[in-house]
Amino acid sequence: MLRITQTKNTLLDGATIAEQLYTTPKDCEDFFESIEKPTEVVAAPRSTFIRAGVLTTVRGSAYMEYGNTKVLAIVAPPRELVRSSARRVNMGVINCYVNFAAFASGELESVPEREKHLGSMLTKALEPLVCRNEFLNFQLDIRVLILDDDGCLLSTAINCCGVALIECGISTYDLITASTACIYRGYVFVNPSAKVEELLWQHRGGNALVGSSSSDSNKEAAIQEHGLLINASMDTFEQLAQCQQCGYLKPETYVRLLDYTLEINKSLRQLIRRVLTERVKEQHILDMRERAEERLEDERLATIIERLKQQGLHEFIQSNIKEDPYTKK
Known part of the structure; x- marks a missing residue:
């Protein structure tokens, strides 16, 4: 049975066969x-x-x-x-x-x-x-x-x-x-x-x-x-x-x-x-999706900044404090 292996090849770009494989x-x-x-x-x-x-x-x-x-x-x-x-x-x-x-x-x-x-x-x-x-x-x-x-x-x-x-x-x-x-x-x-x-x-x-x-x-x-x-x-x-x-x-x-x-x-x-x-x-499409996500994030941050300006820092913090339902008695 013939054995096909990969050996030195400086002429072709594909695989090569072992020397002396074909004896006749x-x-x-x-x-x-x-x-x-x-x-x-x-x-x-x-x-x-x-x-x-x-x-x-x-x-x-x-x-x-x-x-x-x-x-x-x-x-x-x-x-x-x-x-x-x-x-x-x-x-x-x-x-x-x-x-x-x-x-x-x-x-x-x-x-x-x-x-x-x-x-x-x-x-x-x-x-x-x-x-x-x-x-x-x-x-x-x-x-x-x-x-x-x-x-x-x-x-x-x-x-x-x-x-x-x-x-x-x-x-x-x-x-x-x-x-x-x-x-x-x-x-x-x-x-x-x-x-x-x-x-x-x-x-x-x-x-x-x-x-x-x-x-x-x-x-x-x-x-x-x-x-x-x-x-x-x-x-x-x-x-x-x-x-x-x-x-x-x-x-x-x-x-x-x-x-x-x-x-x-x-x-x-x-x-x-x-x-x-x-x-x-x-x-x-990926760039447009990324830009849309950035635009939504910018709008959310702008809303937060506007509320902070209207309520003041103390009231804004108090309004965002939520009670933990698991510790509620």
């Missing part, structure tokens, strides 16, 4: 046959849930479920650079920290390196988004907690952080959305699961190739297209904030996967705009 090409073939293959390419996002302002103890937070992948993002207001490491910079500094929950990873030895890699990729994606010229010599800390990983991890984290930045009130040039697509053995997987990403990573190790002879058919199989594309875009300016590709892709295939991800990004953008609009309406 047949094992890889059996694993590939067990994966559900798409009959047609549907450039649509997974079932998505996004909630802004999930934490009341911080200014900016967001929670996102993208299929079975679950991510929580927290953004704190910019703070001055630490004096020991302060340096004159023309733009603010963005620091992204990614952490896996204890129950979200199977092999703890590989977690620190994965966290570091994801944090670096996340920083590169968010730097073109934030108006860093508005907080010179300040740093913006963004923290991401991975609760569950079922593929499309980096793209989900980018989407979640984009919502958290808006919730925190950080100035941005646009809304950012990201998605993932890949190709393997002629099949295009949009929003690939962790199993597909694992298989792609193993292919790069050479264990997923069919056969080992030097015949023409095997040579053709050895150069089959296999790769993954992560695309983060800002539609208003038609700009790519980040485009990460690994594997072997022909130019026409690269353009095709890019079109799929851009189509998914547009759908996610509409969803995020709707979520943020509802959040603004919700916050407006």
Whole structure:
């Protein structure tokens, strides 16, 4: 039986499998046959849930479920650079920290390196988004907690952080959305699961190739297209904030996967705009309710002050003294 674990992965954004897991090409073939293959390419996002302002103890937070992948993002207001490491910079500094929950990873030895890699990729994606010229010599800390990983991890984290930045009130040039697509053995997987990403990573190790002879058919199989594309875009300016590709892709295939991800990004953008609009309406209702309560409190205090002026201090105190019914004889 195949064992799926989480190990070092500096190329893909999803889970990986242990090295030497596929001892023979047949094992890889059996694993590939067990994966559900798409009959047609549907450039649509997974079932998505996004909630802004999930934490009341911080200014900016967001929670996102993208299929079975679950991510929580927290953004704190910019703070001055630490004096020991302060340096004159023309733009603010963005620091992204990614952490896996204890129950979200199977092999703890590989977690620190994965966290570091994801944090670096996340920083590169968010730097073109934030108006860093508005907080010179300040740093913006963004923290991401991975609760569950079922593929499309980096793209989900980018989407979640984009919502958290808006919730925190950080100035941005646009809304950012990201998605993932890949190709393997002629099949295009949009929003690939962790199993597909694992298989792609193993292919790069050479264990997923069919056969080992030097015949023409095997040579053709050895150069089959296999790769993954992560695309983060800002539609208003038609700009790519980040485009990460690994594997072997022909130019026409690269353009095709890019079109799929851009189509998914547009759908996610509409969803995020709707979520943020509802959040603004919700916050407006809460503000109006708070103002109404403050107005009632002000009216009550004004009535008390008016009575105090009319009755005098002694009479006002006597009129508000009530006898305790339990001590009444």
